[in-house]
Amino acid sequence: MTSKTPIRLFVAALLLTALAVDPAPANERARMTPADADPAETWPRWRGPSGQGEVVGSGYVDRWGPDENVRWKVAVPGNGNSSPIVWGDRIFLTTAESAGAKRSVLAFDLETGKRLWTTAAPAANPERAYPKNGHASSTPTTDGERVYAYFGNHGLLALDMDGEIVWHKSFGELNAFHGTASSPLLLGERLIIVQEQQRSPSFIAAFDRSTGEELWRTERETQVGWSSPAAISVTTDDGQERDEIVVNSQHHVIAYAPEDGRELWRASGTTFEVIPSPVVGHDLLFSTSGRAGPTLAIRPGGNGDVTDSRIVWTAAKGSPFVVAPMLVGDYLYMVNDMASVITVYEAKAGEVVWQERLGERMREGFSAAPVATGGKIFFTNDNGETFVIKEGPDFELLHVNRIGERTIASPALVGGVWYIRTDGHLWAIGS
Known part of the structure; x- marks a missing residue:
């Protein structure tokens, strides 16, 4: 299926606004900080x-189904939307049981899918959670020595690779609107979390990854949001290299210094509910916010309020509500999950390249973050349908894979194999 004519739905609403900004210095750089792995x-x-979903390596199949290219499929107890993570010969993910009263980290064998161990977090009263979100939506992270998982009321914990709890931090009773979903971030020796809540101060905090000691905590005035923090490396206008922790959040995008948590800069323009994490490329940071709200292209590395000086372009409508954007080459791909419409922008200038619907129109019908490999981009909706499109300036839907189960979690790709979490199962997909 090929089309070069964008559909008309939403085009009138995509009001691109070019703002007057300081010219970018020729030597400025901005990039997502890769994991130390x-x-x-x-x-x-x-x-x-x-x-940001870019896959290194090749050999990943682009077709699958319940009886096609399935290497193994195993049951996962409980419920959860967290993505699987992979290190060595193990897969880790989180789950919640007993209406959120029990929350656990699970380990599986990479080759066979055999469950190796289950470790429950210390008990606590479950907080209120939106049914689609549940109590195990935060994706864990690992450095190969420990696995770090965040469970809201059940706290932040580090486990060794055999499932023994190394340390645990409790934050008491949280009052997060719809529950917790932001994923922890490792940057050097620091483990960073963001927690938005209503009746107590929201915060961003850093912990020593080895001991769990709280290194700093910065209060935030935002109350509603589930975006995961992102670490970026930038060159400032005066030629200084620095790291920034950027949080896409309610009404503002805010950057913090990882060493002490002080605010570096903020740009205003996001909406009330912010879920997608940002992506970085072409010396720009791309912020999206729902529901079908604005997209901001921001030049990071500034100081103070940069709303009028470092927002390079905006699109007023059509942003994803849940789904993180995908940046591949010169193009920014975004699914408006309130209508199942994908819009592609020329990343540097913000011009709409094409726009099409993926499958049937569904309200909040996409959740999983897209991934890109082999010249293709993969978008999976909540029904377990994966739309495989060709990268580039023209829309070309290559085919649709149907796994046959509800799919909210984002996939993990390692060694030529897809690891996909659906409701109740973990799949290994490969030739």
């Missing part, structure tokens, strides 16, 4: 080694 052999965190 072999990108070809691990998938150690939310959205993989790159932090």
Whole structure:
């Protein structure tokens, strides 16, 4: 199926606004900070080694189904939307049982899918959670020595690779609107989490990854959000290299210094509910917010309020509500999950390249973050349908894979194999 004519739905609403900004210095750079891991052999965190769904390596099949290219399929107890992560010969994910009263980290054998161990977090009263979100939506992360998982009221914990709890931090009774979903982030020796809540101060905090000691905590005025923090490396206008922790959040995108948690800059323009994590490329950070809200292209590396000086372009409508965007080459791909419509922008300038519907129109019908490999981009809806499209300036839907089970979690890709979590199962997909 090929089409070069964008559908008309939403086009009028995509009001691109070019703003007057300072010219970008020729030497400025901005990139997502990669995980400290072999990108070809691990998938150690939310959205993989790159932090934005880019897959290193080749040999991944692009077709599958219940009886096609399935290497193994195993049952997963409980419920959860967290993505699987992979290190060495093990897969880790989280789950919740007994209406959230029991929350656990699970380990599986990479080759066979055999469950190796289950470790429950210390007990706590479950917080209120939106049914689709549940109590195990935060994707764990690993450095190959420990697995780190965040469970809201059940706390933040580190386990060794055999499932023994090394340390645990409790935050008491949280009052997060719809529950917890932001995933922890490792940056050097620091483990960073973001927790938005209503009746107590929201915060971003860093912990020593070895001991769990709280290194710093910064209160946030935002209340509603589930976006995961992103680590980026930038060159500032005066030529200084620095790291930034960026949080896509309610009404603002805010960057923090990882060493002490102080706020570096903020850009205003996001909406009330913010779920997608940002992506970085072409010296820009791309923020999206729902429901079908604005997209912001921000030049990071600034100081203070940069709303008027470093937002390079905006699109007023059509952003994803849940689904993180995908940046591949010169193009930014986004699914408006309120209508199942994908829009592709020229990333540097913000011009709409094409727009098409993926499958039937569904409200909140996409959740999993897309991935890109082999010149193709894979978008999976909640019904377990994966739309395989060709990268580039023209829309070409190659085919649709149907796994036959509800799919909310994002996949992990390692060593030529897809690891896909559906409701009740973990699948290994490969030739």
